[in-house]
Amino acid sequence: MKSVSPRSTVSPRRTAFRITGSLVLLASAVLGLQALAIGYDLEREIWFLRATGYIGLAALFLSLSITPIHRLASRLQSRRLPPAHWLAFRRTFGITAALAGLAHGTLAFTTYLDWNWQTLGATPYLRAGLVTLAILTALLLTSFPSLLKLFRVRLWQHLHRLAYIAALFLLQHLLLAPFAPRKLTLVLFAGLLLVAALRFLPLPKKQ
Numbered sequence: 001m002k003s004v005s006p007r008s009t010v011s012p013r014r015t016a017f018r019i020t021g022s023l024v025l026l027a028s029a030v031l032g033l034q035a036l037a038i039g040y041d042l043e044r045e046i047w048f049l050r051a052t053g054y055i056g057l058a059a060l061f062l063s064l065s066i067t068p069i070h071r072l073a074s075r076l077q078s079r080r081l082p083p084a085h086w087l088a089f090r091r092t093f094g095i096t097a098a099l100a101g102l103a104h105g106t107l108a109f110t111t112y113l114d115w116n117w118q119t120l121g122a123t124p125y126l127r128a129g130l131v132t133l134a135i136l137t138a139l140l141l142t143s144f145p146s147l148l149k150l151f152r153v154r155l156w157q158h159l160h161r162l163a164y165i166a167a168l169f170l171l172q173h174l175l176l177a178p179f180a181p182r183k184l185t186l187v188l189f190a191g192l193l194l195v196a197a198l199r200f201l202p203l204p205k206k207q
């Protein structure tokens with residue numbers, strides 16, 4: 001009888017979900033503990049606002065880096081992770097980016113902006129944040145198999161390239177935000193651009 005290796009029984013999606021979930025839980029625990037040390041409510045709100053914003057940014061960057069890094073790994077003939085795992089990680093990082101963005105946007109709107117719709121629409125950096133969030137939410141809704149059935153696979157692939165447009169609006173959000181560090185923003189986005197360029201590496205010819 002053919003033996004089934006234990007590796008093949010764990011689905012890539014479940015592995016990606018467990019690893020990403022553990023990372024998010026760890027980050028939340030560290031950030032939560034640090035927030036306990038903050039004495040003022042207002043400071044704590046800003047702390048959570050920033051933390052959720054940076055978690056969203058990190059998850060979006062990781063999601064956008066998966067395909068280029070996969071290309072590089074194929075080029076280096078590394079077969080450690082099968083393609084389905086790369087895709088599963090891209091998906092869970094994308095979902096994390098959207099959920100963190102939703103938490104950040106809701107927090108900003110209910111605390112920092114005091115439910116003021118007018119400011120949200122009239123301030124360029126907030127508008128850019130809103131567009132980023134709208135794109136990430138659209139991608140989130142098309143990331144679930146049951147909803148995916150409504151879309152053809154090709155359409156899904158085109159739609160998910162919009163994540164790059166989301167990154168551009170995020171860049172605008174940060175460059176125009178009054179207190180976001182501009183140098184750090186430029187360094188982070190330059191790094192993302194470099195990694196994204198790996199996407200154009202030619203794949204090795206199949207023998």
Ligand code: HEM
Nearest residue numbers: 050053054056057101105108129130132133177178179180
């Ligand atoms: C409705 C959508 C959004 C609103 C209303 C919003 C609002 C804000 C506000 C009020 C700030 C603080 C500005 C400052 O301190 O200078 C901020 C900063 C930030 N936002 Fe957003 N945002 C939105 C969407 C997003 C999304 C989708 C992401 C990431 C995926 C994001 C990531 C960040 C980051 C990284 C910062 C910088 C924090 C800092 O260092 O000051 N934002 N946002």
